[in-house]
Amino acid sequence: MRIFSGIQPTGRKHLGNYIGAIVQYVEGQQRAADAGDVAIYCVVDLHAMTVPWNPVEMRERVYDTAAILLAAGLDPEKCVFIRQSDVPEHTELAWHLGAVTAHGDLNRMHQFKEKSARQRDLVSADLFTYPVLMAADVLAYRANEVPVGDDQRQHVELMRDVAQRFNERFGDVLVVPELKIPSVGARIMDLQNPTSKMSTSSDSPEGTVYVLDDAKATEKKFKRAVTDSDDPPQIVAGDKAKPGVSNLVDILAATRGCTPAEAIASLADARGYGDLKVATANAVNELLEPVRARYAELRPDEAKLEAIFAEGAQKAREITVPVLQDVRRAIGVGPKPR
């Protein structure tokens, strides 16, 4: 059972990234090792080039993201931890997969529609073909499982279609991976606008809780979270008519590692939404305070982070080079096989 997932080095990571993806990564590295296989986690710097970027800041953000992941519990002894641009098989496979990807399928991607609408200058070809590179990231490892948040569902479905189409045409070369989204917290919503997902590009600093926010700032954001005016207050989960309260319950449950029903039961004596907000802020701070402290230790040592990436790339290429040899042989490029 092999796992692959990637995370962008865009800006600071938020609570949605943490609950939707990073918690799953940490759990997955042990599960893959127990099954005699490996989990590969990737800081996807090439994906960050699909929208405008600053080259100097890009390197800094890659280190920031790497240090957050390591602080959260990724262990380079247990998993393969890489920077996407260090493993050239990702981009080569993307080209080969582009040949079996329908233009019309890429046109239907929600993320392309949303992000292209926001670009003021250039809508790049890379933004359009981003899901093909994401497919290559996973398929180059013959990974079985892709842990992501709910917003990536459509991209994983596309990569499954691409792998199937490739195999139908060229033989059983690639593995068709499965989507894995968390049962609670697959879509953490913005605290100020709880009908929209918490997002890096939303420009909602008060509604977005960053992993590296300090405890006070985190508490303040939760205290100001939008709920509703029900009187008496109703603390419920999964209610579309009460998105703010449902989101807080989901965050409380996901950070405590319990079910939404258990989180609600723990608030049986709550006098109002204030108690829900304080309980959620406390649970988030309890989860993130140790991560923030470890981040402060890890982030300054860039040479160590580079050494971890170098070792990761070496281990990664032990998997990807043979897969690409099989792909080249199957599609008829490169020298005649002997």
Ligand code: AQP
């Ligand atoms: N709100 C969310 N709830 C649960 N999971 C989420 N993810 C993102 N937002 C939420 C999951 O986090 C992982 C990494 O996402 P990314 O690499 O796309 O990082 P990002 O660009 O910083 O995240 P955003 O916020 O999704 O950016 P925008 O909206 O600007 O594109 C993925 O597994 C994702 O599902």
